[in-house]
Amino acid sequence: MLFSNTFIQSEGEHEYTLKSAELGNILAMVAASSRRALSGREYWRTKVTPILERQANKDDALAMRLLSMLTAFEDESVSFDWLVEAAESGDEFSQHQLARHYEMGDGWFLIPGKREKEIERLLKTAADSGYWPAMRSYAYLLQDRGDIKGYQAIIDELLEVGDAAVIRALGSFYRTNKNEELSAYYYKIYVDAMGQEGKESSHETVKFFYDEVSKILTPEQIKQVDLKVQQYLKTHTVRYQKRIKDYEYTLDSFK
Known part of the structure; x- marks a missing residue:
C-alpha cells in the first residue's frame, strides 16, 4: 500500500x-x-x-x-x-529487504564471509523470481564485483520489460559519466513515458536533468535521441513494477 x-x-x-x-x-x-x-x-x-x-x-x-x-x-x-521467516518462505520483497538489513549490519554471522554470501543468495533468489528492485540490486552487486557481462544481462532484461527505475538510473549514470547523448536518451524515455505517475515519480527532476544535458547536444544529436526514444516506446511500456497480488490479498482469497 x-x-x-x-x-x-x-x-x-x-x-x-x-x-x-x-x-x-x-x-x-x-x-x-x-x-x-x-x-x-x-x-x-x-x-x-x-x-x-x-x-x-x-x-x-x-x-x-x-x-x-x-x-x-x-x-x-x-x-x-x-x-526472516517470510524470506525463507519465498517472499521476494522480504528477501530483498532482508538482504538490505544484512548489508546495514543487522543479524549475526560468526563465519567470515557468510554475511556477504547470504546477501548474494537472497538478492539472487529474489532477482530470479522477477522482482525488479532485487534484479537491480543484484546487477549492481555483480557490477561492483567486476562481472560486467552478468550486470549487463540483467540491465538489458529490465530495459526490455520497461523498468522505469532502471531507465531513470541509467540517465543519471551516463550524465555523471559525461555521456550526455545516452543520458538524454534514457531521461527522455522516462519523461515521455511516465508523466506524473504515482508517488514515486520524479518526473520534474528527470525533466530538469534532461533539459540540462540537452543543452550540450547538437540539434542533430537531439533529433537522433528523439528518434531512438520513439522507436523504444513503440514496443515497450515503461512502468514501475506493481505487486498486484498484494492488493488481491483479501479475506475472500482465503476461502
Missing part, C-alpha cells in the same frame, strides 16, 4: 483505507492498525493480527511479511524474525 505521507495518513487516505479494510482487504487492515492511522488503530490491530497469524501457520509468506510490518515499532526482534 502506498502512503502519501511518511508520518501520518491524510484524511482522504484514512477514509479510503478504512473502506478497503471494511471490505476485507488485508493490507488496508494493516495500514489501519499502523501508527500512521488517524484513529481506530487498536480495533484493526486486534482484528487483523489473528488473521495473519493463522495464515502464517499455513506457510503464507505474505502474512509473515505483514506481521513483520505490524510488529516493527513494538519489538524489532520479533519483527526481524518474521522478516
